[in-house]
Amino acid sequence: MDETRTSVMNTLHGTTSRRRFLRQAGAAVAAPAVLAATPRQARTAPARSAQETVELEYWWPISATGADYDNMVALIDTFQEQNPNIRVNAQTVSFEQLENRVTVAAQGGNLPDVVWSLPETIPTYQRMGILADLTEQWDAWDEKDGLYEQTVTAITFGDQILGGMPHYLGIRAYQYHADQFAEAGVETPPETWDDLVAAGLQLKELGIPGFGFCGQSVRQPQEVIVFFWQNDLDIAVPAGEGTFRNTWTDNPEELTRATEVFQFYYDLMHTHGIVPREAASWGYTELDTNLAQGTIASAVDGAWMVGYEDENPESMADIAFAAIPYKRTPATFLEVAYQVTFADSPHPAEAWEFLKFIGGREAQSTPAYVNRSVRSDVAAEGKWTEPFMALVPQGRTWPQIALGQISQHMIDAFQGVLLEQSTPEEAATMLSEQVNAALADQGQA
Template sequence: MRRVWGIIILLGFLIAVSACSQEEDATADGESTITYAYWDKNQEDMLKGIVQEFNQEYPNIHVKLELTPYDQYFTKLDAAATGGGLPDVFWMNGPNFVKYASNDMLEPINEYIEEDNLDLSPYPEGLLGLYQYEKTTYALPKDYDTVGLWYNKELFDKAGVSYPDETWKWEDLVDASQKLTNPDKDIYGVAAYIQDAQASYFNTILANNGYVISEDKKESGFDDPNTIEGLQKYHDLIHKHEVSPTHAQMETTEAASMFESGKVAMLFQASYMIPQFKANEYTNENVDVALLPEMKKRANVIHGLGNVIAKNSANKAAAWEFVKFLSSEKAATMQAESGIIPAYEGTQDAWLKSTPNFNLQAFLDMAEVAEPYPVSKDTDKWSSIIQDNLAKAWSGQMTVEEASEVIDKEMEKVLEEE
């Protein structure tokens, strides 16, 4: 009798295993719903189009899009992670990746890549490496961004100033800004904002031979004279040359909004703003983009997003098929046509042709002099330290040197604890 019961139990176990296996296999081929979280409303229509194309191949996998503005995005994700309710697939960036990977919130995808024999050669190695933690891959690259100097052709023409080009040095930017600034009409030559570090002061630090964080992620760069000088030159646009709106003004009205309304003639801004400037009738007709001016060298920050799968996703097979499609040549081409630089090599031509009235080649050229976005395990902690203290310097409460000294000390404390 015991033998009979043993056989029955064994058969029951095998049936259960088989059922679970079928259920997992059916996730990608059967009816299932997955959630996809992102933060850029400018890309919403393009993402809807990608989902429609995905459903041509996988009609039984339903994708629910979840838009959350960037300033709320990671707060919402952190709360969802704590409660075990992360979206199945979601956008990830460099500053937050290590935190999520090291806390076992993301699904490793090495085995998926190997099983599908997925060719990774079309993706830039730097972007693949950005989403690797302890030699494990967690994301496929979606896109990348570099930074250029956007300028208003109408304002330049009215002031009789030549457009920016590859010969421009920092002094040329200052000189042109002085000629373009018209206090009587509340028009400024440039906007020296700091709200978006990637698009603003990170670039003057790098171009002045400074650095934000050391390559080994152990030291702050804010005690380096080149870093401090790079910040000072950017700060001087407001407080010395008076060719930029004040920090208070740009806290009330975003620098990009001022640029879109013709109140600012030049703006450091990343390629991710192309869809917004393209959609705005005024900027679509009146602005263009050039290389950033050279300081001690020409340099800028490069960063790219990755699509990741939640470790606790109940639909991992379906999620993987979607992630794989999101990083495919087809999806990359659709991104390119919408104005986003795709990570998939060979599809940038479509991106260049997507907006012929903008000199998008400038962003590809800036990629050749780009340096990785500065990150560590607790990027958010020291990023807040930088932002809080630079805001005090930009509003005149302390000098750039004083702010840099505080940042350096506080940032190194954070790095020591990592």
């Protein structure tokens, strides 16, 4: 499970109270539709229509016990009311199972009409040849220009739009305890890597670890890719004809910059002692908990941290936000989730109606999406929304590669440095070679 799954599922399955989130975020600037929010069964209510209905098979990762279940089902009910000839048959499939279920269904010729998807699974579906070509429908859709440009990247292949509609946007920011910073004499949040080190050393004098990160778990690659982007690198770049390559070992200057990222992590933990050594084994739960409890002064984290306020009201009271400190170029990580339809859908027209409804301004302005909207013409106010949305212009997403092996290689490479089993340059070289081997294995080299 990758971190998009983690944060989406934290939002949907109880880490964050949606109603509480929306009280803090405030009303949407774009007026939302008024939806009922009453408990329902996992299968949505039938469309009320005298005419014959079309049933869309829809796989989503939402269970009836999820915190956002009512909002999402209410949204589907609204769609059905507006399209009385379409019934949405929603089946819960966990994120861990979705890609495998889609692969098996494709082999058996019985794909559903629509599924939730993540950007790293879309290249796999594209290579399988199962994504619907939505280029004509996309060109004719009058609401497409309201989408953030970065959210369309994963479904754009040349001049084609294949498969999907972005519907969820998660953004990372630098979160810090303002009271701890003030006590240490740090007047402003750090803007650069050097500033982060300087602030951390001041906090260290008070016995407070200045920063924390994930050494393990699905979030670790999403954290470190930002620092590569900030040093004008990527984990893989297009190499022509749909292939990709990691070019660090092809270019000595790039290898130097990649080494700098590993050295930065090593220095934060070992040279400067700003990051606790136990962070080498932290996953996202440990990082979030330590930030919420104030045992570390800062971290790169997401808006889901609002869910920790109930249990940590005092220690979370001083949380403030800034852009992630950078080396050369400001950057942050954008999580984007998609609704995807397939070339063999028995109901292509109805599937497209559902997709464009979900990605449209009306649906994106409802409680289901208002604080995570993929649209620039939808906004919500509040402490846990505005600082994140302000960072969209510097946001980036993964290149169009399958990440399964590569994510683990990234974790292992940084583990080697943090545990002092390899030098930063050795780790950068090894990771470059492993990425290219993985790309070759999955037919993307």
